[in-house]
Amino acid sequence: MPLHIYPRSLQYLEAVARLGSVQAASRALGIAASAIDRQIIGLEEECETPLFERHPRGMRLTAAGEAAILLARRWRADQDRLSDELRQMRGMEQGTVRLAAMDSLSNSVLPALVSVLRDRHPGINLSVDIMAPQDAARDLDQAMVDLAVVFNLSADKTRHVLWSTPLPFGCVVGQGHRLWGAPSVTLKDAAQNPIAAQSEILPVREYLERRYGWLFNPVKPVLVTNSQQLLKQVLLEGKLMAITSQMDVATELLAGDLSFVPIRDAGLKPQSLSLVVDARRPLSHAARQVGNLQASLLEDLMKRLNDMIAPAAPVSPG
Structure with missing residues (x-):
């Protein structure tokens, strides 16, 4: 049976914060609005401060409410980890692992992770949220996810890096493009x-705009999109x-549908890809298994991609 050490009042607090009103939380949870309201008022009395700003169209967290939500999410995450560990002690490998990842991994390592996990650890369930790096870092800090695979994550003492690799820039082109198969190219x-x-x-794009804005000015890109799938189809x-x-194009490169031409200009700093966890919280057994598998799959994929690039002499900036 699942543990129930997470207070009901905090469950209601989370629901109201997420849905924006007591009435919406009541509908979602199937609990009377009056019961939820009593629990919220009781929490505020214990905290001796309002946790919500009450408006005609809904409720918004105060600063105290934001702090309470953060602690509530960590409490719930701790309950889930304890439940997983107790199952492990009873010889049951079960649990749900929450992973934050980037959209560009959706047709490469993420499907592979799901497949391997199903075969090797059928009792472990995976919940994957695709989000921007800053959102992944926030959710990791707030215990909304157990692991995060993110680009260009800034160093932070609260995070422990399980795996990381530099990702040099290159030009990605399709067959017929004049750069197809070139050993290298300068940015100019x-x-x-x-x-x-x-x-x-x-x-x-954020990095290129900051360091090499002249790439997009005065000549504008033919296409600008936040869709990796559209970008690849056009290429x-x-x-x-x-x-x-x-x-970003791993599957297409390995299939030979796209070509990656390294940019050898000095000063063009590589991006990074990192698999990280919160250093302040122990990982559950299930999360450790997922982290080890994800790191292994990422390492294998990077080796296969790097083996495709023929060595080339460095090219000075043009």
């Missing part, structure tokens, strides 16, 4: 080609080029 030469670019909210036509990392 690459900029002479029509570009399909990622949206500025994505890590690759397959062989007319446009994108500046990104191998990991």
Whole structure:
């Protein structure tokens, strides 16, 4: 049986915060609105401060409420980990592991993780949320996820890195493009080609805009999108080029549908991809199994991608 050490009042607090009103929480939980309201008022009396701002159209957390929610999520995560560990002690390998990941991994390592996990650890369930790096870092800090696979995550003493790798930039093109199969290219030469670019909210574009904004000015990209799938479909036509990392197009590179041409210019700092956990909380047995599998799959994928790139002499900036 699952543990029930997580207070009901905190369950209601989370639901109201997530859904925006007592009435919405009542409908979602199947609990009378008056019961939920009593629990919230009781919490506020114990805390001696309001946890919500009450408005005609709903309820919004106060600063105290935000702090209470953070603690509530950590409490719930601790309950889940304890439950998993007790199952493990009874010889039962079960549990749900929550993973935050990037959209570009959706057709490479993530399906592989699901497949391997199902075969090797059928009692472990996986919950995957696709989100931006900053959102993944926030959810990891708030105990909303157990692990995160993210690009360009800043160093933080509260995070423990299970696996990490640099991701050098390159030009990605389809068959028929003039750069197809080239051993390397300078950024100046690459900029002479029509570009399909990622949206500025994505890590690759954010970095390029900050360091090499001249790539997109005065000549605008032919396409700007936050959809990795659309970007890859356009590149397959062989007319446009994108500046990104191998990991964004891993499946297509391994299939031979796209080509990755390294950019050898000095000063072009690689991105990074990291698998991280919160250093302040112990991992459950299930989360450790998922973390080990994910690190192994990422390492194998990077080796296969790097083996495809022929060594080339460094090219000085043009």
